Amino acid sequence: MSNATHRIGTSTRITGSVVGAGDQTAAGAIEGNIQLDGSLLLEATSQLVGDVAATAIRIGGKVVGNVQVDDKALLERSAELEGDLTASSLSIEAGASLRGRFAAHSDPAQLPPARPSRGTAPDRSESLPVTERVSRVASKKPAAVGASASTEQLALLSRTPARVRSDEQ
Amino acid sequence: MAITTQARTASPQPSGTVIGAGLTVDGEIGGNEPLTIYGAVKGKISLTDVVIIEKGSVVEADVEASEIKVYGSVTGNLVATDRIDVATNARVIGDLRAPRIQIAEGATFKGHIEMDV
Numbered sequence: 455m456s457n458a459t460h461r462i463g464t465s466t467r468i469t470g471s472v473v474g475a476g477d478q479t480a481a482g483a484i485e486g487n488i489q490l491d492g493s494l495l496l497e498a499t500s501q502l503v504g505d506v507a508a509t510a511i512r513i514g515g516k517v518v519g520n521v522q523v524d525d526k527a528l529l530e531r532s533a534e535l536e537g538d539l540t541a542s543s544l545s546i547e548a549g550a551s552l553r554g555r556f557a558a559h560s561d562p563a564q565l566p567p568a569r570p571s572r573g574t575a576p577d578r579s580e581s582l583p584v585t586e587r588v589s590r591v592a593s594k595k596p597a598a599v600g601a602s603a604s605t606e607q608l609a610l611l612s613r614t615p616a617r618v619r620s621d622e623q
Numbered sequence: 624m625a626i627t628t629q630a631r632t633a634s635p636q637p638s639g640t641v642i643g644a645g646l647t648v649d650g651e652i653g654g655n656e657p658l659t660i661y662g663a664v665k666g667k668i669s670l671t672d673v674v675i676i677e678k679g680s681v682v683e684a685d686v687e688a689s690e691i692k693v694y695g696s697v698t699g700n701l702v703a704t705d706r707i708d709v710a711t712n713a714r715v716i717g718d719l720r721a722p723r724i725q726i727a728e729g730a731t732f733k734g735h736i737e738m739d740v
Contacts, residue, residue: 463656465642470650470666476643486650 464499480515487519498532511541513550520554639672644679658688661694676711691721693730700734 459477462468466482477489482620483501488494493510496502500515510525513533520537521527527541531549539556628707639657648664655671663681666676674688680695689705696714701707703721711729720737 459641460643460646461639461641462664463638463654465656466654466658467651468648468650468671470648470651472646472648474643474646474662476645478646482640482654546641 462500493525496533498530505537642680676713685717 459479460474461478461482462482462484463483467485468482469485469487471489472478472484473489476488477492477495478488479495479497480500480502481497482499483488485503487504488502488506490506490508490525492508493512494506494508495512496515498514502515502517503519505519506521506523508523510526511523512528512530513521513535514530516534518536520539521535522540522541526543526545526608527539528544529535529546529552531547531552533547533550533552535551536551536553538554539552541556542560544556560582568570634664639659640652640654642658642660642662642664644661646733647665648663649665651667651669652658652664653669657673657675658668658670659675659677661677661684663676665672665683667686668682668684669687671689672702673690673692674686676682676686676693676695678694681699682695683699684697685702686697686700689703689717690707691701691703692708692710692714693701693713694710700717701715701719701721705721706723706725707719707721709715709719709724709726709730709732711727713727716733718730718735718737722738724736724738726732735738
């Protein structure tokens with residue numbers, strides 16, 4: 455059923471919701487939620503502000519919002535994700551940036567409580583994992599991937615079949 | 624030579640944006656590259672290139688583009704800076720405004736036509 459392919463071109467901008475079945479490639483800008491029964495490829499030029507629910511996702515562009523996929527999630531090296539990510543299997547290429555929590559499992563209830571991902575930004579240091587807080591103090595820079603997994607999250611990951619690869623080429 | 628498929632040979636570029644069958648976009652679509660719709664769009668479409676509303680698609684939106692080709696169903700006003708083509712079996716409910724307008728025999732149309740720009 456989901457054999458249709460959809461494409462949002464580089465210089466196209468969609469404001470509103472996108473719902474349906476089929477694989478979608480986006481190279482342009484989307485402001486709104488995407489709900490897709492299929493896989494979503496966000497190319498390096500894409501910019502998404504909104505939440506995503508899909509079967510699988512491959513992120514190469516910028517995403518601000520929560521992402522929830524049933525299957526695999528891949529953050530390419532050019533990816534910038536600000537929001538929570540849930541997937542059954544996750545891989546992150548070196549260079550990708552992730553600000554938010556991620557959980558790799560099939561039960562969304564296991565995801566740590568969401569924090570506000572957009573709009574108001576209260577004192578973030580409150581909700582940051584310990585290791586990230588430490589690294590921030592040390593470097594005075596926003597934390598990058600690799601520094602953001604708390605022990606709680608690691609424990610969560612180890613209970614699941616997820617694979618996280620952050621430093622491979 | 625290309626008399627027989629006159630309407631379709633102009634159908635261009637597979638590039639640009641494609642809203643496939645099974646996808647519904649509710650909101651606004653803008654940009655400056657061709658847009659082809661096989662699925663459903665509700666809201667507003669406003670771009671500086673060709674919009675092709677394919678057979679089987681359902682569009683409930685005002686459309687602004689340089690060129691609009693309708694093979695499917697549209698409810699909304701169409702404004703084109705270049706031309707509007709409403710093909711056989713297409714269905715349009717809304718006003719048309721463009722310097723050049725073509726409505727093929729067999730098309731369903733309800734609305735006003737304005738040919739100044």
